[in-house]
Amino acid sequence: MSEQKTVANLAPGEVGKICCFKDDKLALKLLDMGCLPGTEVRMKFAAPLGDPICISVDGYRLSLRKAEAATISLVG
Amino acid sequence: MAAKVLNVALIGNPNSGKTSLFNQLTGLNQKVGNFPGVTVDKKTGTLLLANGSRVNVLDLPGTYSLYAKSSDEQVVTDILTDPDNKDFPDVLVVTVDASNLKRNLLLLSQVIDLGIPTILALNMVDLAERMGKGVLADSLAAAYAIPVVAINARKGEGIHRLKEALAAPVRPRPRPFLDINEIAGPALSTAINNSKVSPYLKLHQLLAANQVAEDKAQSLQTRDTTLRYGKINRIVQKAEKPTNQKGLKVYTDRIDKVLTHKVWGYLIFIAILFVIFQAIFTLASWPMDLIDNYVSSFSNWLGQVLPPGVLTSLLKDGIVPGVGGVMIFIPQIAILFAFIALLEESGYMSRVVFLMDKIMRKVGLNGKSVVPLISGVACAIPAIMATRNIENLKERLITIFVTPLISCSARLPVYTILIALVIPDETVLGFLTLQGLVLLALYLLGFGAALITAWLLQRVIKTRERSFLIMELPTYKRPRWKNVGLIIVEKVRTFTFEAGKIIVAISIVLWVLASYGPGDAMEQAEAKVQESFAGQSYTRQEFDNKLAAYKLEHSYAAMLGKGLEPIIRPLGYDWKIGIALVTSFAAREVFVGTMATLYSIQSGADDEATIKSKMKNEINPRTGLPVFTLPVGLSLMVFYAFAMQCMSTLAVVYRETKGWKWPLLQTLYMSGLAYVVAYLVFTGFS
Numbered sequence: 001m002s003e004q005k006t007v008a009n010l011a012p013g014e015v016g017k018i019c020c021f022k023d024d025k026l027a028l029k030l031l032d033m034g035c036l037p038g039t040e041v042r043m044k045f046a047a048p049l050g051d052p053i054c055i056s057v058d059g060y061r062l063s064l065r066k067a068e069a070a071t072i073s074l075v076g
Numbered sequence: 077m078a079a080k081v082l083n084v085a086l087i088g089n090p091n092s093g094k095t096s097l098f099n100q101l102t103g104l105n106q107k108v109g110n111f112p113g114v115t116v117d118k119k120t121g122t123l124l125l126a127n128g129s130r131v132n133v134l135d136l137p138g139t140y141s142l143y144a145k146s147s148d149e150q151v152v153t154d155i156l157t158d159p160d161n162k163d164f165p166d167v168l169v170v171t172v173d174a175s176n177l178k179r180n181l182l183l184l185s186q187v188i189d190l191g192i193p194t195i196l197a198l199n200m201v202d203l204a205e206r207m208g209k210g211v212l213a214d215s216l217a218a219a220y221a222i223p224v225v226a227i228n229a230r231k232g233e234g235i236h237r238l239k240e241a242l243a244a245p246v247r248p249r250p251r252p253f254l255d256i257n258e259i260a261g262p263a264l265s266t267a268i269n270n271s272k273v274s275p276y277l278k279l280h281q282l283l284a285a286n287q288v289a290e291d292k293a294q295s296l297q298t299r300d301t302t303l304r305y306g307k308i309n310r311i312v313q314k315a316e317k318p319t320n321q322k323g324l325k326v327y328t329d330r331i332d333k334v335l336t337h338k339v340w341g342y343l344i345f346i347a348i349l350f351v352i353f354q355a356i357f358t359l360a361s362w363p364m365d366l367i368d369n370y371v372s373s374f375s376n377w378l379g380q381v382l383p384p385g386v387l388t389s390l391l392k393d394g395i396v397p398g399v400g401g402v403m404i405f406i407p408q409i410a411i412l413f414a415f416i417a418l419l420e421e422s423g424y425m426s427r428v429v430f431l432m433d434k435i436m437r438k439v440g441l442n443g444k445s446v447v448p449l450i451s452g453v454a455c456a457i458p459a460i461m462a463t464r465n466i467e468n469l470k471e472r473l474i475t476i477f478v479t480p481l482i483s484c485s486a487r488l489p490v491y492t493i494l495i496a497l498v499i500p501d502e503t504v505l506g507f508l509t510l511q512g513l514v515l516l517a518l519y520l521l522g523f524g525a526a527l528i529t530a531w532l533l534q535r536v537i538k539t540r541e542r543s544f545l546i547m548e549l550p551t552y553k554r555p556r557w558k559n560v561g562l563i564i565v566e567k568v569r570t571f572t573f574e575a576g577k578i579i580v581a582i583s584i585v586l587w588v589l590a591s592y593g594p595g596d597a598m599e600q601a602e603a604k605v606q607e608s609f610a611g612q613s614y615t616r617q618e619f620d621n622k623l624a625a626y627k628l629e630h631s632y633a634a635m636l637g638k639g640l641e642p643i644i645r646p647l648g649y650d651w652k653i654g655i656a657l658v659t660s661f662a663a664r665e666v667f668v669g670t671m672a673t674l675y676s677i678q679s680g681a682d683d684e685a686t687i688k689s690k691m692k693n694e695i696n697p698r699t700g701l702p703v704f705t706l707p708v709g710l711s712l713m714v715f716y717a718f719a720m721q722c723m724s725t726l727a728v729v730y731r732e733t734k735g736w737k738w739p740l741l742q743t744l745y746m747s748g749l750a751y752v753v754a755y756l757v758f759t760g761f762s
Contacts, residue, residue, distance in 0.1 A: 024294055029546050031301040032141040034179040044329075048338040049434040052545055059207070060176045061328075061549035063430050068544060 007055060008070040010043035016074035017041075023071040034058045035072065082131045084242060085163070087152060087187060088171030089180050090138035091423075091550040093199040096229035097171055098135040099562050101238075106135075108566055110734070116151050117464065125243045134163055140179070142186045142280060143297050146467050156190055157280040159273060167247060168194045169238070171229070174211040175204040175551070177316065181308045182301070185253045188220060191274030193247035196224040197238055203551070205319045215315040221251045230556050252276070254307065259300045264288070328423075328551045335427050345431060348424075349450045352415045356454035357485060360407040367407075371400030389591060390584070398583025401663065402576040405457050405724065409571055410564050412451050412458040416465070417563040419447070421555035425465070426547055433545055439527050440534025442471040443545075449475070449526065452482035453519070456725045457575070460732055461567060470539040476732060477742055478529045480725050483522040483717055486664040490716045491518055493668055496688055498709030518717050525718060525749070571728070578727035586662050589633040597630035624673050633658050647715065647751070648708040648758045650696055660721045667716070711758035719750035 010016055018039050021027035034057050042056045051066040088094040102121025109118045119135040137148035144150040155163045168187055172180040188194055196216060204211050217224040223241045227234030256275035257265045271278040283293055334340050375396040382388040419425040429443030436443050444466045451459035459479050466472040495511050502510045605623045628634060637654030644654055656670040675690035694703040720743040729739040
């Protein structure tokens, strides 16, 4: 079984649709911030050292660490 | 007839304009206190409505959800789910950022279900329109069945309509947004529905009391949030109408391209830090000198107009310099917070975190720790106050703990005089001065110690709060000067009244130590000094200098210094240095003044050359050798680099951590570190 793609795998400019979360505790915070299953996120840019990254959700910019982004699985 | 006071609480997402609204409503009629038991600012203010009734406004910390994830957010939930809490509001005003509607409406939908009368303050409609989406206030009012007032908190538009809404005679409880049975499941619902308070409020109470199993609570929370967003999606679809403007988002993207660029991003950040640092260092020095001069001439004037005596001395040498010692920090605090407010207001501060997070995380710090650490080079007082912005408690504590290790400007006079005393004025490699290199080494030593300490602490401090960085990067905005000004006023006020009282109190203690001595030593001082001049001619000035030195040498401070001698002898210090270590507690630069007094140099004269030559000629009676040798000088330098010798810092740490535990640990650690390293340096160079 191949690893499911996560937000951390997105290249700048790439769009993905959230499927589910791997970390229950973080999921609660991410839900509050509007990252719901089915929501489209766009990877905008990474910080100069590669981490954290900035994504766009529901028209606003959200920054999160790579490790946190890796807990958000994408559809397909 | 006196109208009943109305308690209003402001609540909203971070960056939703809540603070601007609070400032618009209350202006300067605000004060900052603390929520009991936590280090979260409690901002309250008052305003008068047109109908003459008084309103108390409480500015709750910004939050995304009633399911709290940080101590700031917990405060909000604790207050709003406890009708017996004295801060429980009669009316809630929820600020909603129209340009970010969906996420902002989540919190609104939650607080509505608490059953507290709620008014929606719809902010930044103009911004949303420029971003391509208009927002219909009427549609939101219909969907939520609550009053909706469109405002522009930055410009102050719509504030009078909000006040009118607050003055409304009848405030019905809002209609529930979500049916509790949908969230809670049948078993829990029965328990909840038989309660006097609203079902959703009861649910939160049960969760807070741990009456719901953790896994169940988690899935309940997930279901709650998901269901709410589902309903909000449908509301937003009706409430948003596209406009044909599209300029604004591109604008923020363009700025971000530069400010988070690999090269430019860091260069600009370093440049900004440099400007802040220079401003605190140089811009503040002018008002600081002015305060210093006024305080000392005021104190001299008091000495002339008041009859000599204990009270005059207490006033002139204890209280006035103590108050002056508080005022002297005000320029630095004002300048640092002007910059920090600008960085926060403009939206740049979150980019700083974004840029620095990976580096700072390695040593247990937060991206936001960078600004306090750098400001610490000027002064630890405003720097520690600036850690308020760090939400994670552990990262905040570590930053507070290590900031005083950074060499502040008060150490500079001590370094300068010691370097001039023991380091030869030579050049290295043809162009570097040895003295300059030693100074640089001392600053690097401070930074190194701060980072290593942070790294160690990160392993020691246990916390249940998990470190995460899920943070909004807000759009760039032009700062509002009113908000910047109010932040400066608030920070200066807090420092003056909270840390100030401790500083004045310790100043008085130090005054007692330095001006009283055991037995009748002080009464006999004049006679003794006259005896020592027997047969010689002397000027009035020489006599006074000698008298001051004699008094200090026979004071309780000297007793402490002498008592310290066995402890500090391994570091190469004598009891006179011991006195200076004691008096330095008022502020490190007092070292120079104390040395001047002890060596009977004209008081008030900052003639470094004189102090230097006197110190150079000082002979240790035990060894017969000069006191200030290279090993002693170096040992003193590292001692001053590390030791916690600043009561103002302690007072601020006390105020910021709500107790004496951290300031005491910090004093023990820093002084212990100073002792060990100074000992190693002394023995190493001897």
